[in-house]
Amino acid sequence: MEPEKFRDIFSSLEAEVKKAIVGHDDVIRKVLIAFFSGGHVLLEGVPGLGKTLLVKSLSGAFGLSFKRVQFTPDLMPSDIVGTQVLAEGDGHREFQFRKGPIFAHVVLADEINRATPKTQSAVLEAMEERQVTVFGETFPLEAPFMVLATQNPIELEGTYPLPEAQLDRFFFKLLVTSPQPNELTEILHRTTGVEVQEVARVLPKNGARALEESQLLLRQVLIAPPLEDYVVRLVHATQPTGQKGNHLVSEVKDYLRFGSSPRGAQAIILGAKGNALVEGRVHVSYEDIEAVIYPSLRHRLILNFQADAENVSADQILAALIKKLPRD
Amino acid sequence: MEERPLAKEAGSPELLVDRLSLRLKKHALWDLLLVLCPPFFAFSYMAFYLHRAAWIGQGALLFAGMAWIGAAVLLGALRFSSPTSTTPLAARFIDEKADAKERFLTLATLVPSHSPSSLFARLRQEAAALLDRVDLSRDFPYRVKRSFVASFIVSLAVILLLHLVLLMGALFAPQESPSKELALLAEKLAQTPRLQSLARSLKSLAERLEKDKLSDAEKRTVVQELLKEIEKQLQTNPQDGESKKDLLSQAGNALQKLEQGEGKEQEQKGGGGIKTNLPDESAGKGGKQSKGSGEGNQSNSRLTESGEPKGGKSAQGETKESGVGQGDKGKGEDRDDRLKDEKQKGKESETAKSDQEGKGSKNTSEEIPRGAPPADRFAKPGEQGEGGIKGARFVTVELPEAEAERSSGEGRSGKRKAVQPKVPVSNVPLRPADFPEASAEKQPLPLEYRGLIR
Numbered sequence: 137m138e139p140e141k142f143r144d145i146f147s148s149l150e151a152e153v154k155k156a157i158v159g160h161d162d163v164i165r166k167v168l169i170a171f172f173s174g175g176h177v178l179l180e181g182v183p184g185l186g187k188t189l190l191v192k193s194l195s196g197a198f199g200l201s202f203k204r205v206q207f208t209p210d211l212m213p214s215d216i217v218g219t220q221v222l223a224e225g226d227g228h229r230e231f232q233f234r235k236g237p238i239f240a241h242v243v244l245a246d247e248i249n250r251a252t253p254k255t256q257s258a259v260l261e262a263m264e265e266r267q268v269t270v271f272g273e274t275f276p277l278e279a280p281f282m283v284l285a286t287q288n289p290i291e292l293e294g295t296y297p298l299p300e301a302q303l304d305r306f307f308f309k310l311l312v313t314s315p316q317p318n319e320l321t322e323i324l325h326r327t328t329g330v331e332v333q334e335v336a337r338v339l340p341k342n343g344a345r346a347l348e349e350s351q352l353l354l355r356q357v358l359i360a361p362p363l364e365d366y367v368v369r370l371v372h373a374t375q376p377t378g379q380k381g382n383h384l385v386s387e388v389k390d391y392l393r394f395g396s397s398p399r400g401a402q403a404i405i406l407g408a409k410g411n412a413l414v415e416g417r418v419h420v421s422y423e424d425i426e427a428v429i430y431p432s433l434r435h436r437l438i439l440n441f442q443a444d445a446e447n448v449s450a451d452q453i454l455a456a457l458i459k460k461l462p463r464d
Numbered sequence: 465m466e467e468r469p470l471a472k473e474a475g476s477p478e479l480l481v482d483r484l485s486l487r488l489k490k491h492a493l494w495d496l497l498l499v500l501c502p503p504f505f506a507f508s509y510m511a512f513y514l515h516r517a518a519w520i521g522q523g524a525l526l527f528a529g530m531a532w533i534g535a536a537v538l539l540g541a542l543r544f545s546s547p548t549s550t551t552p553l554a555a556r557f558i559d560e561k562a563d564a565k566e567r568f569l570t571l572a573t574l575v576p577s578h579s580p581s582s583l584f585a586r587l588r589q590e591a592a593a594l595l596d597r598v599d600l601s602r603d604f605p606y607r608v609k610r611s612f613v614a615s616f617i618v619s620l621a622v623i624l625l626l627h628l629v630l631l632m633g634a635l636f637a638p639q640e641s642p643s644k645e646l647a648l649l650a651e652k653l654a655q656t657p658r659l660q661s662l663a664r665s666l667k668s669l670a671e672r673l674e675k676d677k678l679s680d681a682e683k684r685t686v687v688q689e690l691l692k693e694i695e696k697q698l699q700t701n702p703q704d705g706e707s708k709k710d711l712l713s714q715a716g717n718a719l720q721k722l723e724q725g726e727g728k729e730q731e732q733k734g735g736g737g738i739k740t741n742l743p744d745e746s747a748g749k750g751g752k753q754s755k756g757s758g759e760g761n762q763s764n765s766r767l768t769e770s771g772e773p774k775g776g777k778s779a780q781g782e783t784k785e786s787g788v789g790q791g792d793k794g795k796g797e798d799r800d801d802r803l804k805d806e807k808q809k810g811k812e813s814e815t816a817k818s819d820q821e822g823k824g825s826k827n828t829s830e831e832i833p834r835g836a837p838p839a840d841r842f843a844k845p846g847e848q849g850e851g852g853i854k855g856a857r858f859v860t861v862e863l864p865e866a867e868a869e870r871s872s873g874e875g876r877s878g879k880r881k882a883v884q885p886k887v888p889v890s891n892v893p894l895r896p897a898d899f900p901e902a903s904a905e906k907q908p909l910p911l912e913y914r915g916l917i918r
Contacts, residue, residue: 139586356580358587360570362552417590418583421565464556 137349142413145350146172148338149197155333156193157186158326159319163310166431167194167284169410172347172354175307175403176263176283178248178298178435185312186323187286191244192335199337200241200280200344207251209294213258217268218275233270238262239277241344245285249295256302259283263305280347300394300438307403308428309435357409358419364405366463367425371401373457374437385456391443392453396436403432422463430454477558477591481572484554484600489544491606496543498612500536502619507532510626516710521655557604562597642722643673649715656708658701662693666715673722687719694719 179187195202218236266277373384374395407428408420437450555572647670653663
């Protein structure tokens with residue numbers, strides 16, 4: 137696939153989603169980049185900001201299969217991955233595997249932090265291995281596969297914060313913020329009138345193949361070794377272990393329990409490549425890297441109690457790191 | 465990592481990066497040279513200065529110089545042998561100038577064989593389109609770095625500090641006694657085999673001075689001998705290095721200082737010389753007297769190149785010195801004369817003989833104590849004569865022999881061959897009265913005998 141074609145597909149998808157979603161341009165772009173990079177996205181924001189609508193619009197534009205799972209405390213793992221059911225046919229009964237909602241191209245895990253950790257972990261294998269094992273039998277998931285999870289940061293009572301292992305499996309964590317006044321006005325116009333914006337399918341019937349080619353092209357984007365080195369140094373600098381004087385910024389030692397895993401570096405590189413293609417380039421620049429550092433690393437930095445007490449966020453620590461880390 | 469093939473095509477992005485990389489290396493070389501230059505010159509200046517002052521020897525100077533050059537070469541080698549390539553840096557600079565968003569950096573650092581050819585070709589094409597935004601000579605001129613300014617200031621400060629320390633040392637260091645100074649110089653001279661005998665003599669003199677075993681006369685004699693020896697060394701070995709010459713000069717100066725010190729002491733004690741309260745009219749004469757014999761001591765002026773006043777404060781005191789007006793020449797004569805005076809004490813007959821021959825001591829006239837009025841008997845009518853000494857509260861009496869010598873010196877008017885003593889000092893009988901020139905040979909009666917005759 138040519139870079140121009142990729143850009144066309146991307147722009148078409150972006151434009152189509154923007155028909156339904158007002159504002160959140162950056163979120164839309166990042167979600168699309170994550171999709172072409174083969175990653176999953178965790179969307180965090182208060183209720184009513186259009187998270188679910190965003191995911192539904194995306195799946196509609198892709199023209200891919202879409203399933204939504206509302207996570208609740210009584211949700212069981214089998215409700216997600218599927219289970220064996222006793223089926224009767226031809227005069228005898230047998231157990232048949234009934235696929236759960238995870239068997240779709242785009243899966244929306246709405247309010248994922250409301251389910252128990254047992255249920256949350258049910259999606260771990262699917263997200264990473266792109267396969268599901270039920271009763272010892274493994275079922276591969278059809279590509280492309282993407283999990284879009286949402287969580288509410290304010291209603292913490294009766295919730296189960298996602299374990300670190302599961303958080304690490306999300307490619308990006310995107311913060312969905314309240315719309316600006318002008319955006320809110322546009323939202324009102326679109327949603328309170330007679331006309332309802334329908335999201336059209338952008339990709340043709342064999343769109344899955346085009347998406348696979350796009351994902352392959354994204355991985356071919358050129359990146360200079362010094363830029364890779366910059367990413368490595370950045371991720372390494374998030375590690376709070378070691379002596380205090382060795383840290384690039386004191387915040388790392390003071391407020392972090394754990395730094396980013398290698399998946400963080402992978403996410404930065406792939407995300408930067410996707411950003412470069414979207415910008416019409418076939419090579420990665422520092423701008424591309426900086427554009428994806430926050431969504432790639434903010435959920436991978438595990439804050440300690442002191443950070444919570446002092447209301448220090450991972451983004452603040454990352455900002456200090458980026459400011460201090462030399463490019464060469 | 466696989467080596468990136470050097471792009472040879474003119475106008476290619478890789479070539480531009482390589483050219484800038486080379487340019488940056490040259491800049492780094494200039495930086496290094498500029499940083500090293502001020503300390504080098506400061507070091508050279510200080511080494512030369514200390515060497516001239518004989519603080520460090522030639523060997524130490526060479527060693528220090530070699531060590532410095534070695535350190536500079538090592539520093540340069542370390543700076544330029546580091547495996548860090550300047551190519552990524554050059555590519556980054558071009559990216560910044562051309563706003564190329566790391567296109568040149570990617571091209572310069574990626575291995576083409578490991579990258580998709582289509583994307584790499586496209587990247588090269590994009591970078592080539594940006595080439596006209598960069599002009600190496602315009603965008604990357606050489607600028608003197610702050611390190612050079614800092615190096616220059618520090619070097620200058622070090623030189624000033626050296627001078628300040630030396631000045632403070634000279635101001636506050638306790639004055640060494642002449643004997644110690646001589647001993648120190650003797651040690652330095654002893655390092656040169658040829659000068660070891662001189663060094664021994666100096667050391668011996670210093671020891672004797674220390675023990676106060678020398679009389680003034682002996683001291684003068686020894687000092688004069690050593691000065692002659694030094695002069696001889698300077699004349700016979702003109703090819704000697706500056707340091708040796710300086711050492712010899714220092715030794716000469718120290719000896720002269722020693723001699724001057726003695727003169728001062730004598731002066732302070734009021735011993736010796738002619739003392740009179742007469743108006744100093746002999747000044748011109750003194751100058752005249754010293755003229756004839758100045759040549760013989762010219763070489764001594766080498767010892768006092770610094771031009772500082774020396775000698776001149778002889779037993780005759782400053783009265784003579786102010787009148788001489790001949791600078792070093794006259795001073796040198798004084799020294800020789802005194803030496804001769806010492807040697808020739810009690811050898812009047814020899815002196816007279818050599819005087820008559822006109823070949824003996826060149827400095828006969830110098831043996832007359834200067835500053836004293838001429839004997840009354842030599843005054844012409846209308847000149848000072850008896851009236852000249854009327855106001856004198858005291859006179860110094862000279863022996864007839866010395867007076868004869870002085871008169872002989874004056875009579876020849878600077879020409880030694882025409883010596884005709886006016887005052888016979890021998891016991892040769894006077895010529896008969898009928899002799900044609902008899903009247904001219906009237907012997908004036910010396911003043912000092914008049915009373916006796918009466």
